[in-house]
Amino acid sequence: MTPPPIPILDNHMHLNPSGRCLSAVREFVRAGGTHIVLVSLPPWSLGIDISAPEDYRKVFDRVLKIARRAGEAEKVKVFVVLGVHPAELTKYYGRLGLSRAVEIMKGGLEVACEYVDNGRAIGLKSGRPHYEVEQKLWDASNDIMRHSFYLAKDSGCAVQLHTESATEEGLSEISAISRDAGLSPEKVVKHFSLPLVKACEKAGIFPSVLAGEDAIQKALAEGTRFMMETDYIDDLKRPGSVLGPKTVPKRTKQLIPEWGEDVFWKIHKHNPEKVYGVEIEI
Numbered sequence: 001m002t003p004p005p006i007p008i009l010d011n012h013m014h015l016n017p018s019g020r021c022l023s024a025v026r027e028f029v030r031a032g033g034t035h036i037v038l039v040s041l042p043p044w045s046l047g048i049d050i051s052a053p054e055d056y057r058k059v060f061d062r063v064l065k066i067a068r069r070a071g072e073a074e075k076v077k078v079f080v081v082l083g084v085h086p087a088e089l090t091k092y093y094g095r096l097g098l099s100r101a102v103e104i105m106k107g108g109l110e111v112a113c114e115y116v117d118n119g120r121a122i123g124l125k126s127g128r129p130h131y132e133v134e135q136k137l138w139d140a141s142n143d144i145m146r147h148s149f150y151l152a153k154d155s156g157c158a159v160q161l162h163t164e165s166a167t168e169e170g171l172s173e174i175s176a177i178s179r180d181a182g183l184s185p186e187k188v189v190k191h192f193s194l195p196l197v198k199a200c201e202k203a204g205i206f207p208s209v210l211a212g213e214d215a216i217q218k219a220l221a222e223g224t225r226f227m228m229e230t231d232y233i234d235d236l237k238r239p240g241s242v243l244g245p246k247t248v249p250k251r252t253k254q255l256i257p258e259w260g261e262d263v264f265w266k267i268h269k270h271n272p273e274k275v276y277g278v279e280i281e282i
Contacts, residue, residue: 006261007280009035009268010248011208012160012191012229015066016045019234024245025070031246032253035077035268035280037229038067039125039160039191040112042085045235050092053107056084060115079278081160082112083125083148086141090133102140106147113151122276123189124148127162142177149181149188158187158275160208166196171203178205189227189275192242195219197226206275211251212243220259224266227275228252 010028013036015021028036040063043050048058060082067078084105092101115121126148128141145161152159159178164170175185185204193200193207195218200207207226209219219226228251230243252264269280 005032005034005282006252006256006264007034007268007282008032008249008252008264009037009227009272009280010230010232010245011037011189011227011272012039013037013232013245014039014041014045014234015070016041016234017062017066018047019236020245021066021234022070022073024232024234025074025076028245028249029074029076032249033076033246034282035079035272036070037079037081037122037160037272037276038063038070039081040083041233042088044091050088050104050108051096053104053111056108056111060112060121064115064120077281079276080115080121081123081125082115082121083160084108084112084144085125086127086129086144086162089137089141089144090129093137098136098140102144105144109144109148109151113155113157116155116157121157122278123158123160124152125160125162127191128164130162130164145174146177146181149178149183152187153181153183156277158189158206158277159183160189160191162191166190166194166199166207168196168199168202171196171199171205175203175205187275191229192231193226195222195226197222201225206271210243211248216251216255220255220263224263225271227267227271 043059126145178188188205195215208229209226211228228248230247
C-alpha cells in the first residue's frame with residue numbers, strides 16, 4: 001500500500017496582491033507544500049493608512065480574500081493569523097503621538113480577535129521591535145504585546161511574535177509576560193526563530209524556525225518541538241526574500257532520507273495542531 005503523502009506546512013508566509021501572490025502559492029504547492037499559515041502584512045505594504053482601529057478591517061479583509069483565492073485556485077489549506085507589526089509603533093508614533101499609537105494598535109488587536117472568535121483566523125500577530133528604539137517605545141511595545149496575550153487567553157488562540165533575535169534571557173522575559181497575562185507560553189510562537197529548540201522549550205515558547213541553510217538540521221539535533229517557515233514577504237523588489245515559497249517543502253524532502261518521515265509528521269502536523277488547535281489533513 002502506498003503511504004499517504006506527508007503534510008508540509010509553512011508557518012509564516014505573506015502574500016501581496018501587488019506581488020507574485022497566487023503564483024507563489026502555486027510554486028509552494030508544486031514543490032509539495034500542503035498548508036500555509038498566512039500572516040497579515042503591515043498596512044503600508046497593502047497601501048492602507050491606519051488612523052483608527054477600525055481601519056485594520058481593510059487589512060484583514062484583504063488577507064482573508066487572498067487566503068480564499070489561494071485555497072480555491074491551488075487547493076492548498078490556508079490558515080490566517082492577523083494582528084499588528086511592532087514596526088507600526090515606530091511609524092505611527094511621530095504622526096499620532098505615543099499614547100494614540102498604542103491605543104490604535106491595541107484596538108487593532110481587538111479587531112483581529114473578532115476574526116479569531118468568528119473562526120476566520122487562528123491566531124494573533126504581535127511582538128516588539130527587532131531593532132534598537134527609545135526606552136519608552138520598548139515599554140509601549142511590551143504593553144501592546146502583553147495586550148495580545150490577554151486577548152489570546154480569552155479567545156483560546158495562539159500569538160505569533162515578531163521580536164528581537166531569540167536569546168534565553170529574551171525568551172524567559174517574554175514567557176514571564178505571557179504567564180502574567182494568563183496565556184500559556186505553549187501558545188506563544190517565536191516567528192523567525194533561530195534553531196534554539198531546547199532554549200525555547202525551557203521557556204515554554206514554541207519556535208518557528210527559519211528554514212534556511214542548515215537551520216533545520218541544527219533544530220532536529222535538539223528535538224522536534226518546532227515548526228518551519230520561510231517568512232516569504234512577496235515583494236517584487238526583493239524576490240525570494242526572506243526565503244522563497246518552495247523552501248519548506250524542498251528542505252523537508254531533502255531531509256526525510258536522513259531523519260525519516262516521522263519527525264516531519266510531528267513538525268508539520270502534530271505541532272501546529274497542538275499550538276493552533278486546528279486539524280492538518282491531507
